[in-house]
Amino acid sequence: MTTENSLKTAHLELCREIERHNRLYYGEFAPEISDQAYDQLLKKLEQMEAEYPHLVAPYSPTQRVGTVRSEGESFVKVAHEIPLLSLSNTYDINDINKFIQRITRGLAPDPAPDGATEAVAEKVELVVEPKYDGISIELLYEEGVFVRAVTRGDGQVGDDITANVRTIRDVPSLLAAPFPPRLVVRGEIYLTFENFERLNTQREVAGELLFMNPRNAAGGALHLKDPREVAERNLSCFVYDILTTHEEYPFHVNVLSAMEAMGFMLEAHPVVIDTGGDCQPIIEALLHDWERRRNELPYPVDGLVFKVNSLAQRAKLGTNVKDPKWGFAFKFAADRLSTTLVDVELQVGRTGAVTPVAILEPVLLDGSRVSRASLHNFEYIEKMGLMLGDLVMVEKAAEIIPQVVSVVNRGEDSRPIVPPTNCPECQTPLIRRKLGVKEAADEGGILEKVLRCTNTRCPARKEQELIHFVKRENMNMDALGEKLVSQLVHTGLVGRPSDLYSLTFDDLCALERVGPKLARKVLDSIRASVSNPFPRVLGALGIPGVGKSTARLIAEYFGDMGGLMAVTDETAQEHRLALLEIKGIGEVLASDVVDWLLDPVVRDELSVLRRVLAPKSMMVATGGSLAGQKLCVTGTLSRPREEIHRLIEEAGGSVTTSVSKTLDFLVCGEKAGSKERKARDLGIQILTEAQFNRLLAEGIEAQEESTESGESQLPLF
Numbered sequence: 001m002t003t004e005n006s007l008k009t010a011h012l013e014l015c016r017e018i019e020r021h022n023r024l025y026y027g028e029f030a031p032e033i034s035d036q037a038y039d040q041l042l043k044k045l046e047q048m049e050a051e052y053p054h055l056v057a058p059y060s061p062t063q064r065v066g067t068v069r070s071e072g073e074s075f076v077k078v079a080h081e082i083p084l085l086s087l088s089n090t091y092d093i094n095d096i097n098k099f100i101q102r103i104t105r106g107l108a109p110d111p112a113p114d115g116a117t118e119a120v121a122e123k124v125e126l127v128v129e130p131k132y133d134g135i136s137i138e139l140l141y142e143e144g145v146f147v148r149a150v151t152r153g154d155g156q157v158g159d160d161i162t163a164n165v166r167t168i169r170d171v172p173s174l175l176a177a178p179f180p181p182r183l184v185v186r187g188e189i190y191l192t193f194e195n196f197e198r199l200n201t202q203r204e205v206a207g208e209l210l211f212m213n214p215r216n217a218a219g220g221a222l223h224l225k226d227p228r229e230v231a232e233r234n235l236s237c238f239v240y241d242i243l244t245t246h247e248e249y250p251f252h253v254n255v256l257s258a259m260e261a262m263g264f265m266l267e268a269h270p271v272v273i274d275t276g277g278d279c280q281p282i283i284e285a286l287l288h289d290w291e292r293r294r295n296e297l298p299y300p301v302d303g304l305v306f307k308v309n310s311l312a313q314r315a316k317l318g319t320n321v322k323d324p325k326w327g328f329a330f331k332f333a334a335d336r337l338s339t340t341l342v343d344v345e346l347q348v349g350r351t352g353a354v355t356p357v358a359i360l361e362p363v364l365l366d367g368s369r370v371s372r373a374s375l376h377n378f379e380y381i382e383k384m385g386l387m388l389g390d391l392v393m394v395e396k397a398a399e400i401i402p403q404v405v406s407v408v409n410r411g412e413d414s415r416p417i418v419p420p421t422n423c424p425e426c427q428t429p430l431i432r433r434k435l436g437v438k439e440a441a442d443e444g445g446i447l448e449k450v451l452r453c454t455n456t457r458c459p460a461r462k463e464q465e466l467i468h469f470v471k472r473e474n475m476n477m478d479a480l481g482e483k484l485v486s487q488l489v490h491t492g493l494v495g496r497p498s499d500l501y502s503l504t505f506d507d508l509c510a511l512e513r514v515g516p517k518l519a520r521k522v523l524d525s526i527r528a529s530v531s532n533p534f535p536r537v538l539g540a541l542g543i544p545g546v547g548k549s550t551a552r553l554i555a556e557y558f559g560d561m562g563g564l565m566a567v568t569d570e571t572a573q574e575h576r577l578a579l580l581e582i583k584g585i586g587e588v589l590a591s592d593v594v595d596w597l598l599d600p601v602v603r604d605e606l607s608v609l610r611r612v613l614a615p616k617s618m619m620v621a622t623g624g625s626l627a628g629q630k631l632c633v634t635g636t637l638s639r640p641r642e643e644i645h646r647l648i649e650e651a652g653g654s655v656t657t658s659v660s661k662t663l664d665f666l667v668c669g670e671k672a673g674s675k676e677r678k679a680r681d682l683g684i685q686i687l688t689e690a691q692f693n694r695l696l697a698e699g700i701e702a703q704e705e706s707t708e709s710g711e712s713q714l715p716l717f
């Protein structure tokens with residue numbers, strides 16, 4: 001007679017057996033049984049659970065794919081019991097030597113008192129591991145059973161994505177003994193290059209937007225509502241540390257061995273370096289070897305991580321606010337690859353600039369599929385002597401934007417690239433503007449490098465103006481993607497920004513691939529935009545040469561929409577001179593702003609927007625928790641950079657992209673880099689994302705209290 005206990009034991013053992021074969025097959029590529037035998041084991045488990053449904057448990061291999069999240073259901077926020085710190089990083093090999101010197105000083109024995117024997121310096125070993133380019137994850141196990149997965153988030157709080165992580169076969173549902181009663185490990189979820197290419201091929205066929213790189217694709221997958229879709233992405237996971245107390249492991253290499261024995265996937269065994277001697281040649285050889293090897297790996301690696309091996313020494317060294325003092329990352333320089341220049345496509349921007357874009361034979365560069373690259377302008381093409389059909393060298397500027405940097409070989413059928421004389425969209429003759437107002441009337445003068453379409457009614461310019469207007473960092477109409485904006489323009493529903501506010505539910509539902517749900521989201525985002533502050537409205541309007549910081553300066557000068565409308569032919573010179581008095585606005589920009597405001601089409605648009613937008617949009621915010629403060633944001637954060645910038649501006653602060661003595665705060669996310677080091681050198685206050693959020697929250701509370709008490713403003717802290 002089968003007892004309940006024996007049933008549960010048999011079920012658990014069968015689950016463990018299948019889990020072991022999963023690990024052998026998917027992780028170690030060393031299967032012990034045939035696919036048919038594995039299928040029979042899985043079928044046996046399914047039959048057992050069908051006969052005894054109460055045996056079904058979250059750790060069962062049959063439960064890898066969970067239920068779909070309901071529409072609108074957000075991921076639960078979970079606080080990390082141990083903060084998930086990020087590592088400081090560099091591209092300079094000399095910084096590795098400085099890191100070794102720092103930890104050596106930090107672990108140096110205290111000076112011996114007079115007459116005492118001098119203490120012996122501790123031996124310091126470094127463990128060197130690959131730096132995976134994926135999504136950081138925290139995994140919790142209780143009694144050897146996988147319980148929860150949480151994203152890194154801001155290091156303090158992340159999203160519970162357990163259901164989605166259960167679909168990843170590299171994440172064991174049941175651990176192999178021995179294991180502690182409670183275990184928290186940290187790892188990296190990634191997408192192999194093969195699966196990334198397969199996914200993008202499917203999306204290309206379906207006419208969907210391609211992912212830029214495997215990391216973006218993995219991050220997007222982890223936040224999908226349907227675990228079945230996550231399972232189709234074939235994500236993988238490496239682990240690299242235990243976060244819970246583990247005194248039984250004196251060294252990091254022991255931690256790695258223990259995790260591997262429990263069934264976790266790890267990269268090949270790390271290299272251990274003794275820093276006592278001359279380790280420079282060893283480190284240089286290691287970097288050179290990995291620079292070569294990483295292009296042969298099936299997964300993305302963007303650097304090497306150096307960690308102190310001894311856990312006792314780690315405890316002695318401690319941590320900074322956001323990074324451990326015992327760890328450091330060296331990042332590889334951007335890749336360069338050669339490929340063929342197939343064609344040159346012309347893009348017309350919102351200011352009329354016609355930019356050449358290289359169409360390339362697709363290559364995998366720094367972990368992303370590259371088929372287009374920047375060519376800057378036609379002068380750049382001429383200087384390189386670039387021709388269609390050439391073999392060219394491509395790299396990523398600042399690791400993000402692909403660009404053609406040189407010609408490798410001339411193709412047999414190479415042919416010249418002829419600059420256009422007319423706009424590719426509206427056929428208006430193209431010009432190169434003269435730089436500087438004083439030279440404008442001269443025959444000579446310095447010409448800008450960019451070819452421009454001067455037709456303000458050019459359909460391509462109008463489309464780009466609208467795309468700029470609705471962007472998250474501008475009017476924040478996040479439901480309006482580029483494809484939908486293009487549809488609105490080409491169907492004639494929208495020709496200028498103010499037309500968006502006249503759209504109806506029926507207008508949107510009549511468009512291809514727009515259903516009632518999307519139509520409502522679009523209308524909601526348009527309605528919400530009417531309360532944006534004046535500087536954001538100005539930035540969204542696409543005034544030539546005006547970015548976010550300049551928009552704020554201009555908004556402070558004009559004050560409101562009425563101030564903009566007050567610019568006339570009679571007052572034009574007066575406004576030009578007044579704008580020149582503002583630091584950061586030069587002669588060309590002052591003239592461009594005034595000329596733009598005198599355009600009859602612009603004036604008509606401003607008058608419509610003045611009636612449509614809420615009163616709040618007609619004013620410049622002067623108060624707020626960050627009033628008068630200048631902030632810079634760097635590194636990877638849990639929210640888009642544009643959203644952080646918007647929050648700063650709405651709190652009365654200003655945003656800059658550089659670190660200088662005039663900066664008040666640097667908001668640092670993961671992989672902050674050189675800006676953080678410069679800020680420390682200048683003594684600028686550095687905020688983690690969590691501290692920045694608290695600062696905003698305190699400001700909101702302070703504003704509410706001041707409103708109740710009749711006070712207009714409270715100090716920042």
